[in-house]
Amino acid sequence: MLKKPNKVIEVDAVVVKFAGDSGDGMQLSGSQFSDTSAFAGNDLATFPDFPSEIRAPQGTVAGVSGFQLHIGHKEVDTPGDLADVLIALNPAALKANMKWVKNGATIIIDIDNFDNKYYKKAGYIEDPLGDGTVDGYNVVKAPISQLSKSTVKDLGLDAKSAERTKNQFALGMLYWLFNKDLKYGEEFIENKFGSKKPLLAEANKRVLRSGYNYAETVEALRTTYQINPIKDRKGLFRNITGNIATSWGLIAAAERAGLELYLGSYPITPATEILQELAKMKHFGVKTFQAEDEIAGINSSIGASFAGDLAVTTTSGPGLALKGEAIGLAVITELPLVIVDVQRGGPATGLPTKPEQADLMQALFGRNGESPCVVIAASTPANCFHYAFMAGKIALEHMTPVIMLTDGYLANGSELWNIPKIKDLPEIKPPFVKDNSDYQPYERNPETLVRSWALPGQEGMRHRIGGLEKEDITGNVSHNPLNHEKMVGLREEKVQRVVNCIPELKVSGEDRGDLLVVGWGGSYGALISAVKDCQAEGKKLSLAQFNYIKPMPKNTAEVFSRFSKIIVCELNMGQFANYLRMTFPEFKYLQHNKIQGLPFMISELKEKFNQILEA
Amino acid sequence: MLKKPNKVIEVDAVVVKFAGDSGDGMQLSGSQFSDTSAFAGNDLATFPDFPSEIRAPQGTVAGVSGFQLHIGHKEVDTPGDLADVLIALNPAALKANMKWVKNGATIIIDIDNFDNKYYKKAGYIEDPLGDGTVDGYNVVKAPISQLSKSTVKDLGLDAKSAERTKNQFALGMLYWLFNKDLKYGEEFIENKFGSKKPLLAEANKRVLRSGYNYAETVEALRTTYQINPIKDRKGLFRNITGNIATSWGLIAAAERAGLELYLGSYPITPATEILQELAKMKHFGVKTFQAEDEIAGINSSIGASFAGDLAVTTTSGPGLALKGEAIGLAVITELPLVIVDVQRGGPATGLPTKPEQADLMQALFGRNGESPCVVIAASTPANCFHYAFMAGKIALEHMTPVIMLTDGYLANGSELWNIPKIKDLPEIKPPFVKDNSDYQPYERNPETLVRSWALPGQEGMRHRIGGLEKEDITGNVSHNPLNHEKMVGLREEKVQRVVNCIPELKVSGEDRGDLLVVGWGGSYGALISAVKDCQAEGKKLSLAQFNYIKPMPKNTAEVFSRFSKIIVCELNMGQFANYLRMTFPEFKYLQHNKIQGLPFMISELKEKFNQILEA
Amino acid sequence: MAAEIKIAQLVTKADYKSDQVVKWCAGCGDFAILSAVQSALAESQVRKEDVVFVSGIGCSSRFPYYINTYGFHGLHGRGAAIASGIKIANPKLDVWHITGDGDSMAIGGNHFIHLVRRNIDMNVILFNNKIYGLTKGQYSPTTPRGSITKSSPDGTIENPFKPGELVMGAQGTFFARVVDTEPKRMKEVFLEASKHRGTSVVEVLQNCVIFNNRIHNEITGKEVRDDHQIHLEHGKPMIFGKEKNKGLVLRDSRLDVVTIGKNGITEKDILIHDAHNPDDTTHYMLVRMTLPEYPVATGVIRFCECTGTYNAELELQIEKAKANPEVKSLQELIEKNSFLVE
């Protein structure tokens, strides 16, 4: 229907970065283009990055909000190291992103914002378009602001709203550049503004098309690209972020357990969205309690668990620090509880909007006394669903707190998710007891060591639990020395026996080789990409990515033993490596660590692996 | 002056256990006899153990309060495994302590309380004096209550107060049994009640003497014991508990730094006494702030530190859990702060009055992000003074939080302390800057990496710090990826360089051998006793007790390498062993762990060591 | 709901005694409170399996072990949060929160005021002995200014909270005060509290024989109590005194103590207690009355159901959402915006 451009090149994958001021709608256009690509059958991965201020001063580097999108004809595991196409709505956006684009990349700029005032705000001394900064790049200087405004002139929008349509103009150019169907973009707008704000919907659609048309006429965009649909996938898919996947995984666990879901939480970046998503789920009987702080959040959840809900608390690092004492209470009372920690850069307030994997030790040990609980980690935005579900299942079936680690990268990043059938998910069977049974709160299933669960309201089962050491079987308060030792041991052993309910560790690649790359949690995308690349080059290396951290899979040591070298890669100073050293001291662990508030780059990993393989 | 008994046997050491109801004054008489023994030149170590209830029901095992005292002619390192003499004021006291007395021990009981009612309360089914329970022991049945009351009959005391003198009667018997001079006992009473309660003073003194006289006439106590003064010690000594020593060590640090001492704290067993002791020290300019909770306690201390005091916060495990987030703030703001954690049994509320060493991992890692701080541990009641002083010194000179670990055993236990000269203690020189210097808050001493310290009120030095990641040198907020990595590295390295200011690790015993026993903190007494015993038997083993935990002494690996085997002994599930595995993965570590809310017994350690040495 | 389930079988006080040995000090005021609560529960005829006692940490907070209901001995200061979660998770339960002055006014202060503000339907019993009992005698946020305690050897320099005043500041809907020496009144007040929908706070002036003995004697002492206490009852005039001849009147924005029969004052001039008044100005004045100027107010000072409870409103929102769900199933939700690849 639309006139085809002169030349269409088929490419396997392309990385696009949207960048502009915080108020410029970069997140929105990013999502819009992601959805369109998804509908077009591409695989994709996205990652937004925004400042920790709400709207840092317009035009400054601090105020730049970005969104990176990787779309592919083949499987795509990360949002990409460097961009093929950069949209920079102002000089600050250019400045902030020049180091993240490929040589020779296409850079689309809103020339209307490239004046002296904005150069300076961005911290440029001279015009970056004239000082060699963009030499060697394919720079498309489009009068985006101006054309957007004139497109909507006759709609009677206020100036601010008119100005704000410019993201659609840039986006329209992208639709052209990548041969995407505008229909999906328009539908997205319809869904977003639709009935509530028809005028805005109309304006945005017009500008989108206007950008498309403009691109068609620009010399610099004569060549366009086609990313064909991915072939080896079948089923029902959607684009999903880690936080949404986590929220839904929890709902699914409650549903499969036949329980109501309770969330006691306090807002904190980057975990807040889970609270917000679950607050919308009252029709599923979900109860969200926005507590006065993190401590109240978790303690209310412990109460809700005692009362028989699937109880959850969500937070990020500083909040997890505050919850330590209460996690200990859940450990000693042996109540099911899911604690989601969406990790961010630390210490203290640290880098609140940046991802990091530095809460592992805290999750394992950040409590007084011997206080074991299950720790698991999701490794992609979409599998947050699965691990949230498993967190619920393990908590309920093993009467234990489960800490689920994600991070800002998984939480806000997105990828395609193969939608499961809820009714096919595994059943969840908490160890409930019948009314008027002969109940001893700390009597255990001899196999799993799990105590059984009687709920307030049940007849004939009145009992009391609490934070003092409890007597084996009866649960009465006990200061008996040998009982204490026994209970400490039982609590640890109970957690260890969860090992029987989790899958064995599988490596990606050959079973044995020269190098085993070990990772855990959210670094999966970069690690698997780098490992695959090296494998493609004929190197003998494989990846073991851990999702189950405490306990670790049964066959871990065995897997390790089949490789000559082991390197542990993490976005921290080496916490998992140290945890492995204490758990499997018989192996030697090399380390690769990065702590920049950024995910790994595939290129840096490959370099590292090659270096080791060649050593 | 007092008629000598028939037979006096000289002994090297003796262990006495006082046991009775919570209200029976066992702690008082224990301290009284300790002081007397100290004045008599004996070495000593004591340990009280009391229930977590204030006055659990009279006559029940739960309500028994105990005090164990080990006095010696030679060096004494622990309160002793088993008692030579037990004073049991009621059947519950007998029941609670029978497993802690040596075969053939002397058991002095208050026969007035050994009736049917009390047997039952104590949980005995039959009269324990008749059912074989005490067969083989030297049981002295004294009508203690009755004789005490009649001794004070004419003083006009109320019934309760008269009854309460009975501890002095039992004590008087001990003075006889061990040939101690009543003068010291009387002086103690005088100091305690003296001018304020002269009637009580008189009553107690009379009953003390009455017990002494009674003992003189009892057949069972014909033989008495003499523990001669210790010889190889010189200097000024006093008996001191760990909590008092900690308090004074902190005052000393403030004095040597020329700063005021600030304590922000919230009461918690077994740390409360430090707050109470320091609250009495206003004449030294000490400010104690009893906060609304632990979080306010530490945050107020961070404020006080910013303002230029030597700032301290004291707590126990659950409180440390609550302080994690704020410790991170002190880490990132690089402010001096001493955090004292008097460990107790966990998890959660756990065993609040029992010692344990299970907060080590929490101290090292219980915070979000990479959040390194210095961790040290005292190892005897008296050296709490030294390590509290060093905690202050390191914090101030290295601009870092320092966590000092003690435990309930050190805190409440006592031993003789060789009193130092305050003016001979090392100087403490915080990195202050002069008014109007060219100040950059995060500029560092290139050698130690310590930043310099400007205080509010100083002219020309206004600056701002906080919990967001800061730019190197300027301290401005920075989200720069490489800066973050640099700062994370600098904070860790700064802590590591403290290694240059701490002593090397010294082993007790030969430099090399078959077995190195490794311990840390409060287990020193039992470990050194057991190691010495084994050494005396000709075994080739030595002890390395760690006081500096992060960083560990420079020569640690070297020391380890000189022994064939290493065993790490701790009152937890193996936290230090794991920490060693991650720090020095090149060694193999055996473990001996105990988690009963009780210290090690010398006998169990010896058995373990011998087993390994023979393996 | 809890109220609707009436039981056939008679529940007695003995049903509420647990099998655990009560481990308070002999003479502690806590015993009387425990007994009064057990009596009140027996009388309230609530289904015994629906009762849950939740506490923090402190001597008083050992309470749940001693009462045969569902019980949770929580963390220091966190009982209110735990109890909130229990009630929200299962609004059918009859939730009681036991706390001390340290537990609720020090470390738990924030949870306390938020509980009150949210008006979650539960009963709070605050054992106010004005001292930290379990940790052996440090001052608490309710300890009178100037008190010498183990942690204040030179006397405290902090203004004590009055729990009632704080409850008003947090928009509480129910506040009562009783003394541990009057078992019958305690029981009655507990029954009133249990009838109230919303957060009810009952402050019990409790004696700690060991660390703060006789702290309330100026109020509870046999010789003085009639003159130093005014027991308020809704709808009744505010009269007190051994001779029942003293009373309170309102003059401008302050209360005054007057003597009936003097200066022309008759019983008719005496203020009538209106516990149900949504405007809590008078309640605010009443809770703050202190000796020697005023008698100390006891009884139910405020009892108002002028605002919905958190739990009931949440139930309503959930019912509404369920009646008209945006999506019918989780399956439908997750399939939104999806596309089929074939």
Place this chain on the structure above:
Amino acid sequence: MAAEIKIAQLVTKADYKSDQVVKWCAGCGDFAILSAVQSALAESQVRKEDVVFVSGIGCSSRFPYYINTYGFHGLHGRGAAIASGIKIANPKLDVWHITGDGDSMAIGGNHFIHLVRRNIDMNVILFNNKIYGLTKGQYSPTTPRGSITKSSPDGTIENPFKPGELVMGAQGTFFARVVDTEPKRMKEVFLEASKHRGTSVVEVLQNCVIFNNRIHNEITGKEVRDDHQIHLEHGKPMIFGKEKNKGLVLRDSRLDVVTIGKNGITEKDILIHDAHNPDDTTHYMLVRMTLPEYPVATGVIRFCECTGTYNAELELQIEKAKANPEVKSLQELIEKNSFLVE
């Protein structure tokens, strides 16, 4: 002490501008508050090196970076505790605590009420935009009941705190309210606060353009503000309205709005504002006034120095102890009960 050190050199508002770029959203109410504080400081003539700004976390809590004094950007909710430590450690400092409605009323609620109770001498400025700004729009403890926010899609079901009411409940000695649209009044109120000895709390009704735009418009809007605000001044009658013909009178224990000239009401009938009254009953009524029944009270509602400050009393105790020390040196202390072994 701080007051005694007068400086020769004139400090200007510019001295209080830091070198950091201010990163609030364009149009945020925080800018005006920052400017008013800088003006107030310049006017107060306090020694600039003695000023310390301490905050928690939130948009508002970025404040210390933007003002050229000593500054501490603390942890969420903990600013009050940090500030307390600073003031106690060095009472000579002029301490200001900046906080938001989430920071002080949610996570920091306990520290807030304890600070007020202890009456530590510092100035608290509470930026009340009735929303969590920095985390992008969840409801806060001051968000009006029923509000739809990102975390309350069906409307909140909690009664919002009124900061002033809570301050009264915690026995506060100073409370004022101002709106961010009136720079001059803000500055004046900040100056008043800085003069007060003890904890002064100033609530600023602040607009968050992004997440809660116009939330205070019913109070601050140009057309309505004269009728919907009553600006209180100590010693002046409580008159308001565009025509300055409305006023407040006290009837029994409640305030009523009257019109001067109607029903025989004259200016003399109007209540005179007594901010200094130690009895805070009237202040309690004033802080709770809400639209539409009442105008919202602004200005200094309570200013009382009826109780000592924590820091001054502690200084006194220390002085006394130093004047008459139990032992003269640490050496003497540790040598007590010692014995010499030779």
